[in-house]
Amino acid sequence: MAPGHELQLESDFANLARLAASGAQEDVRLWLAKLVRRYRTSHPSLAERLNETLKATHTRSAGSAALRRVVAPSFSTTEASIPVDVDTRMSLLRVSDDRGSGLDEPLLPETLSTEIDCLIRERFEVDKLRAHGIRPPRSAILVGPPGVGKTLSARWIAYRLSKPLWVLDLTTVMSSLLGKTGANLRMVFDYAKANEAVLLLDEIDAIAKRRSDESDVGELKRLVTAILQEVDSWPDSGLLLAATNHPELIDPALWRRFDVIFRFPNADITTVERGVRRFLGRDANDFEPFIGLLGDALKGTSLSDVERSVTTLRRRVLLKEASPAEVIVSLVAPHIEELDKAHRRTLAIELAKCKAYSHNRIMELTGVSRDTIRKYAGPSPIKGRSGRKDA
């Protein structure tokens, strides 16, 4: 190991021990999360083990949070008490609670993860901040293209704070009878405030969009005004989150009111590769030679798309009993020219090894020469149309 690495490990380990000895549970967790990221590349198996520990501490703390809820009735909530629209009886809130099952940290660029960690930490230290006359952050807005993990990060923040995430259902709020929207909104906010909740206003641009094509402009204007007032009067004791794919549609007056802005970029190639690995789950070993190739093929798409493609691959391999190489070729065929030369070669060689195609066919599919394929994978297994030429 490089001496620099060793020193870093030493100091990280010592710090972990110090935090553990001081009994600062949440600090230990924050530190573990940081270490998982720090060692992901240089020491993947250490990072994985630390991650397992981190997850286990969440599950335990979720258990104790449940206990705390018993003694703190302000947070003992049941589905039944969630506010509903008076006319339709539809729930105005959706609850997303990951405390029982655990949640993996969203895959985000380091800087953004660190900023999110900071927010979580500041929420834990509300009393200390207040004692120094500093207002803790009460609200944050998450901005970025679709499918990059905004909603997931809101879940993650709530989870780290050992709370469920309450999501305001804007569609139900707005679909109620005209004139009721404001009342519905107040009901949700009052309820969330009283419960010191983590409340997410997901896709808040929906209101702005409605504003332009709705006949009752007045009603929607009143809704925006009501939201502004609610954001203003949101207490220190809760956390208000909002997410949007369309920052340009957000009323500047609303925008200004959020304490923190989290900007989510499109996933970069490393994040896509990490996504591929995570979404492959237990099949990662079978796909190991193709991880770079998949990252290359899926770069520029959102993690949500990466997840969908990877799940498709896993399903096909499992049910059609095709080899990973064969299934991948069907996924990447339309973009094969855009792939890195080395990745095309990997694909060609692996296809040759699984003996499903002749070298000629592989050359057609991947553009890699038969000589190269033969050099790495031996002679073509399939005689006949192309086998002879290959020999």
Ligand SMILES: Nc1ncnc2c1ncn2[C@@H]1O[C@H](COP(=O)(O)OP(=O)(O)O)[C@@H](O)[C@H]1O
């Ligand atoms: N950064 C990420 N890390 C891990 N998984 C992600 C990430 N972004 C998206 N996903 C996957 O895609 C799904 C949809 O993401 P979501 O958070 O709803 O995106 P957004 O709210 O930004 O449109 C997630 O539930 C998760 O499975």
Ligand SMILES: [Mg+2]
């Ligand atoms: Mg979302």
